[in-house]
Amino acid sequence: MEDESAIILPFRKVPSDEEERGLETVDVYISDVEPAETGRVLKFVQIHCPQAESLDRVKRIRKVTHDQGFTLNVLICLTSSITLDNLKLLIKQHDLESILSLRIHQISKYPPVTRVQFEEWNRLWPINFREDPRRDSRFSSEEIELLRNHMIRAIKLADIARSKGEVPVGCVIVDPEKAEIMCESHDTRTSSNHPLKHAVLNCINQVAMFEKTKLNSINDSLTPKKRKADKSDDQLAFSSDTLPELNILENKENSAGVYLCKGYDIFVTHEPCITCSMALVHSRIGRVFYGRSNNASGGLGSYYKIHTHHALNHHFKTFNGFLEDQIEMLMIDC
Amino acid sequence: MNSDTSQTITRIADDSEMIDETIHHKFMRQALIIAQEAYDSQEVPVGCVFVLDGETIIGSGRNRTNETCNGTRHAELEAVDSILSTNKYTSDIFRRCTLYVTVEPCVMCAYALRQLEIKHVYYGCANERFGGTGSIFEIHQDPNLKLHPPYPCEGGYYREESIMLLRKFFVRENENGKLFFLYINYVMKFYSYCMRSMK
Numbered sequence: 001m002e003d004e005s006a007i008i009l010p011f012r013k014v015p016s017d018e019e020e021r022g023l024e025t026v027d028v029y030i031s032d033v034e035p036a037e038t039g040r041v042l043k044f045v046q047i048h049c050p051q052a053e054s055l056d057r058v059k060r061i062r063k064v065t066h067d068q069g070f071t072l073n074v075l076i077c078l079t080s081s082i083t084l085d086n087l088k089l090l091i092k093q094h095d096l097e098s099i100l101s102l103r104i105h106q107i108s109k110y111p112p113v114t115r116v117q118f119e120e121w122n123r124l125w126p127i128n129f130r131e132d133p134r135r136d137s138r139f140s141s142e143e144i145e146l147l148r149n150h151m152i153r154a155i156k157l158a159d160i161a162r163s164k165g166e167v168p169v170g171c172v173i174v175d176p177e178k179a180e181i182m183c184e185s186h187d188t189r190t191s192s193n194h195p196l197k198h199a200v201l202n203c204i205n206q207v208a209m210f211e212k213t214k215l216n217s218i219n220d221s222l223t224p225k226k227r228k229a230d231k232s233d234d235q236l237a238f239s240s241d242t243l244p245e246l247n248i249l250e251n252k253e254n255s256a257g258v259y260l261c262k263g264y265d266i267f268v269t270h271e272p273c274i275t276c277s278m279a280l281v282h283s284r285i286g287r288v289f290y291g292r293s294n295n296a297s298g299g300l301g302s303y304y305k306i307h308t309h310h311a312l313n314h315h316f317k318t319f320n321g322f323l324e325d326q327i328e329m330l331m332i333d334c
Numbered sequence: 335m336n337s338d339t340s341q342t343i344t345r346i347a348d349d350s351e352m353i354d355e356t357i358h359h360k361f362m363r364q365a366l367i368i369a370q371e372a373y374d375s376q377e378v379p380v381g382c383v384f385v386l387d388g389e390t391i392i393g394s395g396r397n398r399t400n401e402t403c404n405g406t407r408h409a410e411l412e413a414v415d416s417i418l419s420t421n422k423y424t425s426d427i428f429r430r431c432t433l434y435v436t437v438e439p440c441v442m443c444a445y446a447l448r449q450l451e452i453k454h455v456y457y458g459c460a461n462e463r464f465g466g467t468g469s470i471f472e473i474h475q476d477p478n479l480k481l482h483p484p485y486p487c488e489g490g491y492y493r494e495e496s497i498m499l500l501r502k503f504f505v506r507e508n509e510n511g512k513l514f515f516l517y518i519n520y521v522m523k524f525y526s527y528c529m530r531s532m533k
Contacts, residue, residue: 309470
């Protein structure tokens with residue numbers, strides 16, 4: 001079996017802000033504690049000290065090994081939730097003065113999202129971390145070859161656009177399960193005199209038209225069957241004959257939804273502008289591959305990160321830099 | 335329910351002697367009438383009108399996402415396409431246009447309007463899920479977007495009426511969903527009953 005991690009990807013994942021975040025710290029009170037006293041101290045911390053949700057993802061106790069053996073440190077609470085004097089008073093009330101010697105320590109403010117962040121931030125203070133397996137994207141070399149062919153097709157479409165005097169942006173929408181091209185298009189804003197005829201919007205509209213004709217044909221095939229059922233006895237209308245119809249109805253529900261690009265991949269030569277990026281969210285696209293970044297108004301990494309924005313209801317993976325050197329740099333909305 | 339909203343819309347359409355009546359209310363009422371049309375055609379009730387030089391309506395549009403199977407066919411884009419398809423105007427016309435839309439433009443439409451260099455936008459209620467002119471992003475006035483000038487955008491014109499239309503639409507959708515589920519349940523039960531009696 002081939003080692004997938006050894007393959008050098010011809011594109012890069014566009015990370016979310018959370019994935020790119022550097023270390024930011026927050027102050028906490030910690031104290032050395034004797035192993036025999038940990039139970040008592042932890043009980044005190046849990047019951048009497050102010051709790052914070054952000055501390056649920058860090059470990060309460062850490063072990064520091066050194067030449068003479070090891071020391072245990074216990075995390076008490078955030079410095080922002082109680083003043084040092086009040087905390088000392090609280091400790092005095094519970095007769096723990098002899099056991100706890102407070103000092104201030106830094107831990108990471110946010111939970112890590114990637115393994116790299118975890119490894120760095122974990123050194124400050126141990127964190128509970130479970131890596132999300134969906135975050136990791138692996139590609140086999142056959143898959144990369146397929147993706148490359150689709151991207152080459154998009155570049156070809158951009159060349160066609162240029163030869164017609166259009167803005168050279170090309171785009172292909174692919175169903176990755178069947179590995180077949182659903183629709184392809186290029187920018188047409190010059191010939192149509194319409195500043196919003198971008199390649200991506202054109203392509204989405206084409207997929208919609210395709211779905212629409214498919215839906216109409218389903219409707220046509222549905223209508224005669226219904227008539228047949230009407231003619232027969234009322235009871236017969238619910239016989240087993242109607243079951244295939246049910247399936248069709250369900251299919252109709254699926255395709256009639258506005259989520260027309262669900263699970264599809266899109267290959268586009270340039271980073272989509274904010275309008276096109278949001279159109280991809282509205283169409284529930286699966287993955288986006290693009291070549292050149294667009295610093296003027298790119299919506300998937302350069303300017304906004306619409307594909308990972310926490311307030312939006314659909315997120316998708318985006319990869320950039322695919323065959324970048326074969327694509328012309330443009331400083332307009334793509 | 336349907337006739338109720340029609341009546342509300344007609345009532346406010348006749349109600350021209352409102353105390354704080356402005357020119358904006360007049361055009362927003364037109365947008366609401368178009369939103370009602372969307373509601374009547376089983377679409378998310380959002381409507382808009384483009385007004386040239388603050389005087390004449392040159393185009394209108396409403397949501398057509400269900401009819402076209404296309405989640406990007408929002409009222410604003412529909413109206414823009416209808417204006418440009420008449421061949422009477424070029425895309426420069428939008429620099430002289432004001433948009434009245436019942437719901438805050440989404441992120442997609444907000445930047446599309448900026449690309450068209452729209453003069454001014456007035457909307458009814460905010461769009462907390464997708465809004466691009468204040469709710470999620472502030473695309474209309476983001477100073478870092480250098481390609482197109484920013485545009486002013488104000489909300490709150492017939493806000494309650496716009497929300498009411500949306501609310502009614504979603505209540506109706508839910509009811510339809512329930513009915514469909516009940517129908518499927520009924521059919522499946524009958525089918526299993528038939529199969530059992532055949533044995």
